[in-house]
Amino acid sequence: MKTSEEKSIRFPLSVHQKLQKLALKHGRTQIQLFMQMVDYFYRTKKDPKDINDELLKNTLADNHKTYIKFIRTQEQDLLIPIKTEIDRMIESQRKVLNCFNEQVLNANDNLLNRQETQIQKFAETDKVIRIIAEKLEIKEKLKQKFLYILNTYIKTRDQFGLMTSAKEKEELVQETKQQVSNL
Incomplete structure (x- = not known):
């Protein structure tokens, strides 16, 4: 009922x-x-006649538009300025790096050139020191030979007596001069 x-x-x-x-x-x-x-x-x-659900579609489309608008606003306000600043910073870092590399490479080249020059000068100095050492050695040998000749001259002259002829004395002087000139 x-x-x-x-x-x-x-x-x-x-x-x-x-x-x-x-x-x-x-x-x-x-x-x-x-x-x-x-x-x-x-x-x-909802309208039951609306099988395709236009109200739902319209609501979704409105929400989608709102979402896209939000993303575009974020893009304009945040993403594009951040990207611009990052690009500027990257370019600045690239310039700094190029400048640094250029200066370091130039400094390294200068250092290598100076080291090469220093090595050459050390080699030349070594040659000069060897020559000086050789000359000092030769000088010492000459002194020793000259002292030997002088001592021989002095001993021989001391052995001469009053009866030694002038000719023998002259031969001794000539022989000593010859030995000194042979040095």
């Missing part, structure tokens, strides 16, 4: 069959399913 708050609706038998299938599928009574359908359309404000 119908109460005063209940109403009945007439609809074709084919719709009734569809309603029965839906109720069985979802495990509800036909009345519960019907009330939930009405409540769904009431709350979502």
Whole structure:
């Protein structure tokens, strides 16, 4: 029996069959399913004729536009300035690095050239020191030979007596001069 708050609706038998299938599928009574359908359309404000759900599409499109607008704003306010600053910083670092490399390479070249010059001068100095050492050695040998000749001259002259002829004295002087000139 119908109460005063209940109403009945007439609809074709084919719709009734569809309603029965839906109720069985979802495990509800036909009345519960019907009330939930009405409540769904009431709350979502959807038009049951709108099979493609244009309201949902429009809502999604609006949300998408809002999201894209937000991204573009972030891009303009944050991303583009950050990228510009990073590009500027990278270029600045590149210039600093190039300048640094150029100065370091020049300094290294100068250092290598100076080292080569120093090595050459050390080699020349070594040659001069060897020559000086050789000359000092030769000088010492000459001194020793000269002292030997002088001592021989002195001993021989001391052996001469009063009776030694001038010719012998002259030969001794000539022989000593010859030995000194042979040095």
